[in-house]
Amino acid sequence: MTSSIPRAPTSSPSVHDDEAFPQLPLFTNYPPMFVLPTRLSLEGLHTLEDELARFEATLTYDVSEARIFLGTISQRKRAALELRARGVWTEEVVEAEVVASPVVGSGAVSAAGKRGKALGPESESSTPSAKRRRLASSKGKGWSQHDPVDLSSTESESADAESRAPSPLRQHKSPSPSASSVSTIETKTQTQPEQDAIVPENQVKVVKLEWITQSIKAGRVLDIDQYVVYHGKVIARPQDPNSAKKHTPISSVKKDSEGILARAIGDAASRPAPPSQSSYTSRFASSSRHKGGDSSQQYHPPTLYRQSTSEHDATVLIPPAPDWVKNRVMYACMRSAPLHPPNEAFITQLVKIRKVRELTLDEIGVRAYSTSIAALAAYPYELRTPVEVLSLPGCDTKIANLFVEFRNSADGKLEAANVLDSDPVISTIHQFYNIWGVGAKTARDFYYQRQWRDLDDVIEHGWNNLSRVQQIGLKYYDEFLAGIPRAEVTEIAKTIHRHANLVRPGCDYDGQGIDCIIVGGYRRGKETSGDIDLVLSHRDERVTKDLIIDIVGSLESEGWITHTLALHMTTSNREQQTLPFRGDPDSHHFDSLDKALVVWQDPNFEIATKNATGDDAEAEAEPVKNTNPHRRVDIIISPWRTVGCAVLGWSGDTTFERDLRRYAKKAHGWKFDSSGVRERTSGGHVIDLEKGGRTWEERERLVMEGLGVGWRPATERCTR
Structure with a gap:
């Protein structure tokens, strides 16, 4: 499959004319090379392959033949992963013998180094693609009808070439078969020892692209070991532990299947006629038909429908349903949900599934799971049967099936929830999603569009393209994910x-x-908080106007x-009035109050003491990191x-909070947000529900009672 690709012919003088830009056989004696397309555009990939062909590199599209892999990889683990993804399993060579790379092509300095990697359009018209040249060279080897043909290698080559989506083939002049055959045989005979000295047999090296570009600029091949990212030894693919089951003899499978069929026929003959379709099955099939989609995904008979006598007996032990279950109350704001409900373990698994739906941009699935989780969080008893699950508003057969799986699992985990940690794609997108300032869509763009696979890729290849907020979120990634203890939250609130x-003396x-x-x-009631939210207020509006600017300035100065x-000034800009019914056309953020989102760090820290020596005196002059x-x-x-x-809108x-806004709209035709309540039907008339409240606690209670949802403390608003 390999061939020494001939020099591209030039039919007329151009920017690539041999006289103007002498082509040196720089890489003739080097082992076969494979270009990794990761983070390379299609045009850049073809340009690089054409450049390698111009300097007599042995270029191959078959990874099994390559010994040198060129790419934009800079980490050893990532290099090994790229090889494994293409079917090349390796183990790192820890103490390999360093052999000096031969310097070939020591003639005049290549003029290609003057023009770098970029090639003009004339190159595309006069220089055939690397694949066409390789095919032309292969046809010129003088194959006869008696020569064996390796079809497996041809398939692997075509599949790999198709995945890289090569550009349309270009016209070129094919070399003579005899000349190509002779040159190929001579090259292999003469360069085999030199190739083994550079990269030993059954070993591979992943090399940075700078090795090629710098060698071309220098007019000679630079030491390859200075650019090696990963040096590995090719090994056999690890054996699948379940392979013994996969390679069962056909005769044994046939014999077992015949026995199973015979027993099934006998059981069917003695079995009574099946009963009519259960109500649960009808509900599931009906909902599947309405949802549409692939027929293979519409109906999966779950274990829920096979109920035993013990399950029917267990229904007697089911505690009396709460009023909100009997009345089918759908709004989470009208139920009490404690921080640690009886079914917390099951809810935790559903929260993971919801996160997977969010990372896959399934907004409908996210809302459906949120509704089900809120109902489970409010249920005051430990679930015993799937019938209890189906009785809860917002919980359908899907949730009941998941409960059966959870109850029957040995480790208390759901297969769909394990995807968040076990699936490499989802877990990587989740890692990007945890960067403050990066949403689910942006995290998916990082993975699929920019081909980033970890945080190091984001830093190395996309730092300058990130927004300032995303750069800060990435810089303090681990610190933002760490929880903030309650004691520290209290101290920060005291400082603010x-x-x-x-800044408001005499207030x-x-x-x-x-x-x-x-x-x-x-x-x-959380023991640790992801961030800290504080609401500041004063009975005099002259005190609260522009207060956020002064507070931030004072905290920054200290x-x-x-x-x-x-930093948002939306309330001060509208004279601290309730947000208009139609919204603020100039506002594009998530809330309607003056606010500042900041990064906080305690400036008081202990400085390690040092001995009084000369070196220590110099070290003390250096700034000490907080x-x-x-x-x-x-x-x-x-x-x-x-x-x-405001307090109600930021406490649940x-x-x-979502159902609070829905209920206000459905029950009263009102619009509720953190800045107040307005009527929808009268053009936005302000509804004052807090009149008469002397403290912020009383005013919050008046709002909840005025909305009709009833009072419940913040510790009972934990809908997850």
């Missing part, structure tokens, strides 16, 4: 509250001052804030007239 009073004239309320997961990710972790903090400012809406889980 202190600076709020500093305590009313005996109350500025209120600082910690909301989010902390208020719901060193508490290292980065400001976002070792305290970086935290994500959201500071929200709310006017007092709607502080109850996502599904609770």
Whole structure:
């Protein structure tokens, strides 16, 4: 399959004329080379292959023949993975003998180095593609009808070439068969020892592309070992432990199948007629028909439908259903969901499945799972049977089937949930998704469009293309993912509250001052929080106007804030009024209050003491790095007239807040958000539900009662 690709003919003088740009046989004595297409455009791939052919490189499309792999790889693990993905299994050569690479083509300096890697359009018209030249050379080997032909290698070559999507074939002049055959035999005979010295037999090297470009510029082949990313020894593919089952003799399979069929026929003859279709089966089939899709995915008979006598007896032990189950209450904001419900282990598995749906951009699936999870989180008893699951509003046969699988599993895990950790594609996209400032769609673009496979790829190949927020999220990736203990949340809130009073001196004239309320997961009772959310408010609107700017400036001057990710002045800009019914046309962010999203770091840290020596004195002159972790903090400012809406809007889980807005619209025709309540039917008339509340706790209670959902503390709004 390999061939020494002949020099591309030039029919007329051009920028690639041999007289103007002498072509040196730089890589004639080097082993067969394979170009890894990872992170290379199609045009760049063809340009590189043409360049290699011009300098007499032995280029191959068959990975089994290649000893040198050229690519944009810079890590050993990634290089081994790229080889394995193409069927080349290797183990790293730890202490390989370093053999000096022969310097060939020591003539005049190649003029190709002056023009770099870029080739003009004339090259495409006059120089045939690498594959066409290789095929032409192969045809010129003088094969006869008696020579054996390796069809397997031909298939692998065509499949690999098809996956790389080569450009249309170009016209060229084929070399004479006799000349090609003789030159190929002579090259193999003369260069075999030199090739083995560069890359020993049954070994491969993954080399950076800079080796090619720098060698062409220098007019001689540079030391390849200086550019080697990975040096491996080719090994056999590891044996599949289940291969013994896959290679069962046909006679044995046939014999077993005949015995199974015979027993099945006998059982069917003695079995009574099947009963009519159960109600559960009818529900599942009906929902599948309405959902559409592939017929193979519409109906999978689950174990749920085969109910034993013990399961029917267990229904007697089912506790009485709560009122919201009897009345089929669909809104999560009208149910109490504690932080640690009885079915927390099962809910955790469903949350993982929902995350997979989110990473695959299945918005309908995300909403469906959120509804089911919220109902399970509010159920006050431990589930015993799938019938209980089906009785919950928002839980269908799919959730019941998953419960049966969860109950019967040895480790308490679901196969669909394991995908988040076991599937390499989903787990990589999830890793990108965890970068602050990167959503599910962007994370998928990182993987599929830009071909990044880990965080190092993002840093090395895409750092300059990231937004400032994404760069910060990547820089403090591990610190942002680490949880913030409750004690630290309390200390950070005290610091922010202190600076709020500093920038508004005398604001305590009313005996109350500025209120600082910690909301989010902390208020719901979590032991650790992913970030910190605080709402600041004052009874005098002159105090809260533009307060966010002054607080951020004060905290930055004292060193508490290292980065400001976002700063919004939407409430102050509209004179602290409730958001209009139709929304603010100039607002494109997720909330309607003044807020600052910042990166927080405690500036007070301990400096390690050193001995009083001369070297230590010089070291002390160097700046000492702050070792305290970086935290994500959201500071929200709310006017007092709607502080109850602000606290309510920032205290519940996502599904609770979603259903709160849905219920306000459905039951009253109102629009609810953190800035207040407006009527939808009267053109946006403001509804004051907080009138008469003296504290922010009273005002929050008045809002919930006014909406009709009833009061429940924040610790019972944990819908996951």
